[in-house]
Amino acid sequence: MLGRKIIGIDFGTSEVKIYRKGAGVVLKEKNVVAIKNRKKVIASGNFAYDMLGKSPEEIEVSMPIQNGVIADVGKMQMLLSTFIEKAFNGKKIKNADYLVAVPTDITEVEKRAFCDVIQRSNAKVRNIFMVDKPVSAALGMEIDVTGTRGVLTVDIGADTTEIAIISLGGIVLSKLIPVGGYKFDSLIQSAIRKKYNLIVGDKTAENVKISLASAVEPGEEVIRVFGRDVLSGLPSEAMVSTEMIYEAINEQLTSVLSAIRVILERTPPEISADIIRSGIYVTGGSAMIKNLKECIEAETNLKVNIADDAEYSVINGVGKISEDYKLLKQVAHAVR
Numbered sequence: 001m002l003g004r005k006i007i008g009i010d011f012g013t014s015e016v017k018i019y020r021k022g023a024g025v026v027l028k029e030k031n032v033v034a035i036k037n038r039k040k041v042i043a044s045g046n047f048a049y050d051m052l053g054k055s056p057e058e059i060e061v062s063m064p065i066q067n068g069v070i071a072d073v074g075k076m077q078m079l080l081s082t083f084i085e086k087a088f089n090g091k092k093i094k095n096a097d098y099l100v101a102v103p104t105d106i107t108e109v110e111k112r113a114f115c116d117v118i119q120r121s122n123a124k125v126r127n128i129f130m131v132d133k134p135v136s137a138a139l140g141m142e143i144d145v146t147g148t149r150g151v152l153t154v155d156i157g158a159d160t161t162e163i164a165i166i167s168l169g170g171i172v173l174s175k176l177i178p179v180g181g182y183k184f185d186s187l188i189q190s191a192i193r194k195k196y197n198l199i200v201g202d203k204t205a206e207n208v209k210i211s212l213a214s215a216v217e218p219g220e221e222v223i224r225v226f227g228r229d230v231l232s233g234l235p236s237e238a239m240v241s242t243e244m245i246y247e248a249i250n251e252q253l254t255s256v257l258s259a260i261r262v263i264l265e266r267t268p269p270e271i272s273a274d275i276i277r278s279g280i281y282v283t284g285g286s287a288m289i290k291n292l293k294e295c296i297e298a299e300t301n302l303k304v305n306i307a308d309d310a311e312y313s314v315i316n317g318v319g320k321i322s323e324d325y326k327l328l329k330q331v332a333h334a335v336r
Helices: 043-051 075-086 106-120 133-140 180-195 202-212 242-266 269-278 292-300 310-322 324-333
Strands: 006-011 015-020 024-030 033-037 040-044 058-060 097-103 123-134 150-157 163-165 169-177 222-229 235-241 279-284 305-306
Touching: 006 040, 006 106, 006 310, 015 075, 015 310, 024 043, 024 075, 024 310, 033 043, 033 075, 040 043, 040 075, 043 075, 075 106, 097 106, 097 133, 097 269, 097 310, 106 123, 123 133, 123 310, 123 324, 133 163, 133 169, 133 242, 133 324, 150 242, 150 269, 163 242, 169 242, 180 202, 180 235, 180 242, 202 222, 202 235, 202 242, 235 242, 242 292, 279 292, 279 310, 292 305, 310 324
Parallel strands: 006 097, 097 123, 150 279, 279 305
Antiparallel strands: 006 015, 015 024, 033 040, 033 058, 150 163, 163 169, 222 235
């Protein structure tokens, strides 16, 4: 029997979100941990994120998840322990069932690492269930994925983009590519350095992306950015335009469009008919890039639906599954 206490987790590259049955999303924090002298966690989540690029030598600030998978199980375990304590105000949640959303196109060992992190943390685990992230994201967008209608989802995350065809509660086709918000940020940093000899930080690049990034030929908007001059080593500034940012990220956006076309070309005819009727569903943090909807529509000649709450689609889906035992049996599977 499924325990009464169900806790859902979305281990995003950028953020970790925790859902508790009956209470909703109880934690949303940056997936960053600060460790002093390789032993003691001194900061986690949003506070640790503010320490990036500013910490002294004895404090290591890192992101335990890279490219959608756990790169450092030990650090992720320590980070999850602090998150569980924070989410439940230090109270011990005993004999709870855990539901974790995982990417589809990763190895079984990489999938198992998510479960190992939960088991080794301070969580008192009864059962662990897994659900494919595309299925959870679709449910979070209020799409019925348990019937025979085929659905195409595109989840543009921090490090990866996952494109999937879903039907009858499972994955028919999927493709995971190494393109996401962090890649866009890195390209923006490189473009600014190349044109202005100016080094800007990760947070500055992210703010530029949010303000200026566009998936189609942009207007003439500009913003001022601050950083360090490569030649003089002194603080400096530059004016960055939307055109420059468009040129910087265009190649990676094209990679996303190409991957969508590959999946569409491999889609069974009956499901293709469903997709023509309902369109493509786009979610993830980078789904909010300006004019992305128009860009994908022009490339595919299909209707595009951008999620209203794109950053929360996966955890909202996890929550929906947590609240419905019948749905959990249909789309998730026990790993312990």
